[in-house]
Amino acid sequence: MSQSGIGGGAATRGEICAVAAAEAFRGNGEILASCFGTAPAVGARLAKLTFEPDLLMTDGVCTVVDNPAPVSGPAEPAVVEAWLPFRTIFDHLWNGNRHVVMAASQIDRYGNHNFACIGPHAKPKAQLLGMRGAPGNSISHTTSYWVAAQTKSVFVDQVDIVSGVGYDRAAKLGKASTRGHDVRFVISNLAVYDFQTPDHRMRLKSVHPGVSVDEVVANTSFELVIEGKVPETRQPTDEELRLIREKIDPKGFLNKEVPNPA
């Protein structure tokens, strides 16, 4: 475990989340990494700068860039690797060569995801982002989810509407249709989860330093798979903290997205 002196002390909760997000990309190699939310965006950049140098990232518009900008905005001219306009995005992602981390407004035990709306779709109580690319993403390539503030109303028994497809629904579709389906991780401000269980129910993979299993359970509406003593999410190394604080997130956006617990 590292307690860095850089930037004045130990890793914040936001930085722990960013490192957990970086770990989500470990072993991915030469694929497109797409992120929504600050912690995943910091995490993907961190992975690319350290243990996954072959990741592809876009500028958020239509080019693949070899030097993704800090989350606060560009610090140097982009080094463009390729052109990826919107019309080719679906070619790319339906081909399977992508790992996306999408924000989740609701998620259930099988990884069914909602960021479309709350309440009945015909007249929602809250219109959220809509379906966007979630149905096609989740059926085509590796998908993980990010929850910046985990509560029982996010980790729910049943999502109001399914935008990203979970394991129980995928199981009904058959092998050919779900060859690309792979809901890999859920990362929240409290913990990291995966679906490495016989029936693909969500498993508590690690709790962030300073978070108890009880706190996780108290903020989850469904029963999590909890096996033995749950490990702690790893701490950033000194070099990772330096990269986050000096290069990737110099304005500390992470700590606004995930306030450090008092």
Add this chain to the structure above:
Amino acid sequence: MNKRTTEREAVAELRDGMTIGIGGWGSRRKPMSIVREILRSSVKDLTVVTYGGPDVGLLCNAGKIKRLVYGFVSLDSIPLEPHFRKARQAGAIQAAELDEGMLQWGLLAASHRLPFLPTRAGLGSDVLAINPDIKLVRSPYADGEELVAMPALELDVAFIHMNRGDVRGNGQYLGPDPYFDDMFCRAAKRRFMSVEKIVETSAMANEGPLQTRIINRTMVDGVIEAPGGAHFTECPPDYGRDEKFQSAYAATAKDDAAWQEFKKTYLDLENEAEYQKAVGKR
């Protein structure tokens, strides 16, 4: 051949209940001068097919949309279009919400004159539950896979905005992304293209590389010269998004008095020239 026309003449072709497609993407290169003319018209009950931006918010507010076919409605720097949100939460429109890729597939099917195109996008999600008219199709080959049969999104009229064009209907985008504008044109019976500037055909080669010339004259029935016509969406390299204006527009979703003032200042005007004058006065 000269296909030069005006926003007014183009919009005069619309009839109540028509299905129209609007090019661009989010708050990017939208044919806003045409949208503003639709707001001035009496047409209603439209089905609108689009990668939505402020075009959708404005048309919702004016009560022009009966049914919206979309993957998202966003202002980019503001992730959710606030006037669209308001219309949705009031149950004011029929929402045919699709996966973004399904929308492209529907436009491509229509532009190829096919009844549908197969895709896995949508399988297992509630896109199929909220769009019960979308059916599945089984592969006739050995795999026998069941796929979404995304129906063709056939349009009565398409509107797009390009950076340059000639009077014959050849068009050129000079920004980073063509979006789906060519598909909108091929999916539609009548096609109108507004452009920042009409130039001689021979001069288009000086404006940008060959690959920017994605619209040919078989795809366009009318050309409208509309400098600033995409305002307040972006139209690079001619101009960026007017973020200040967009923020003010977005804020009116939560303040009816501000909306009335916005409407009076920028929408209840005689024509596009008056709009551009009002924008210039700020």
